[in-house]
Amino acid sequence: MSLPYDMVLNSLARVSRSDLGALSLVSKSIRSLVASAEMYETRSRMGLREECIYVCLGTTFGRKPLEWFILRRKGGQGNRLIPIPMPSFPSRRRATYVSMGCGIYVIGGSIEAMTTSRVSFLDCRTHTWSQLPSMRFARCDAKAGVLDGKIYVTGGCDDAFSPDNPEVFDPKTQTWSSVCIPAPVMNNEVCKVVGPDNIISFKFWSEEGLWNDFFLNARGDDDDCCGGAIIDRLLFSCGLDGIIKWCDPWSGVRKGSMEWYKVNGLEDLQGFLKFDRTNINTILFYGEGADVWNCHMLKRGYTDGLLGLIPGFKIRKSAGNIVPFWSVLVGDKLQIWCAEISLERRRQDGQIWGNIQCIDHVFTMDPNLYVLSSINVSL
CATH class of the missing domain: 1.20.1280 (Monooxygenase)
Structure with a gap:
């Protein structure tokens, strides 16, 4: 029965x-x-959803199709990157990746050096791919974010300053529509901030009372000047020296700069995370923008937001922990490693200590591959 x-x-x-x-x-x-x-x-x-980390690998010059993996966590048995099926349609370089709901949206990019408006979706429940309606504009290296259940996209077009450039995708109706950007004013709806080097930041006010940033780098390169991981209202970042730092933007802002403090107990990782141009080892940090804190800085009169205030690389969070990836060249192969770090704030002195839960060699690959992106999906 x-x-x-x-x-x-x-x-x-x-x-x-x-x-x-x-x-x-x-x-x-x-x-x-x-x-x-x-x-x-x-x-x-039932409150049983888990954070899953997906990783996209590509070659430096795009000679091979992109490869997608999921980070399998097996407790004491170690973590591993497990390949997932690839789509039947062509891979796209310089695409934008957005996690929403049960999957990952791959937006725009280039196919054989031609900018495209295509959008595809990876259903992380089944690891199946599908094509979605194309955008109104072809885009490369666009900026995107989720707001009130919709995906807003801006930048990446040849005509980057067109008033019709920003657009929004509604997954319920499967349609794209334009977004009107009002005059650059600071109010409860929209503001537009021009930072150094022509960095333009569009900000939208959400129904939940949070700010979301969409950065358009007018220089045309792929620099992302603002990033970090927000955990329990604190902002975490990793400097070029390999030291993971934290700050409390609400109370730590002093005269246009943030007061950064070292996360203690991570000395064993510093050598791996340190950026050294003379060494093939490179840090592979990818994360999410510090939207709320950027808005806080703007309201205090610092019109550049967080630009120039975060000391170095971005970091990724997962279920309240920090998960960095790095690579090590061994012979003619490149090994990808990752660590998972839990955080503890001690009441006595307010300092934050990191506890290394695990360090794992998760994948071995050709040295011409590198991490394009890592994305969290809650399933």
């Missing part, structure tokens, strides 16, 4: 994502249930 559907659903919802992948091989019906929207909604309702 078979079990009731709801009982099976609620039981499977309690299983970890990695084990669900193994269970999906048992039968077609279980595989269908694991990948269903009901499973996703049940895990959300």
Whole structure:
């Protein structure tokens, strides 16, 4: 006698994502249930969603198709990058990656040196790819962010300052539409800030009371001058010296600069994370923008926001922890390593200590590959 559907659903919802992948091989019906929207909604309702990290690798000169991986966390057994199926349609260089809902949106980019307006979607429940409606404009290296369940995109066009350049995608209606940018004023709707080197920042006020940034680098290069990871209202960043630092933007801003403090206990990692132009080892940090703190700086009169205030590389967060990736050249192969760092703020002196939960060699690849992006998806 078979079990009731709801009982099976609620039981499977309690299983970890990695084990669900193994269970999906048992039968077609279980595989269908694991990948269903009901499973996703049940895990959300029960507060059992997990942070999954996806990594996209590419070659320096684009000679090979992009490769996608998921970071499998196996507790004491070590972490590994596991390849996932690639789409049947052509890979795109210089695309923009956005995580929303149960998947990753790959926006714009170039195909054989031609800028494209194509948009594709990776459903992280099933690791299947699909094509979505194209944007109104072809874009490379665009800036994008999620706001109120929609994806806003700006920049990356030849006519970068066109009033019709920003556009928004509604996943419910599967449509793109233009976004009107009002005059550059500081109010509760929109502001536009011009920073040094013609960095332009468009800011939209969300229904949840948060600011979201969309940076357009008018110089045309791929520098991202503002980044970091926000954990428990604190901003974390990694400097060129390999030291992970933190600040409290609400109380730590002094005369246009932030007061940065070292995260203690991570001396064993500093040598790996230190940027050295004479060494092939390179830091591979990718993360999310410090939107709320940038807005705070603007309201205090610092019109450049966070530009120039963050000491170095961006870092990624996952479930409240910091997860950096770095590479090490061994012979004729390049090894990718990652660490997971939990954080503890001590009441006695207010200092923050990092605890290295694990350090793992997660993948070995050709030395001409590098990490294009790493993206968090909550499943």
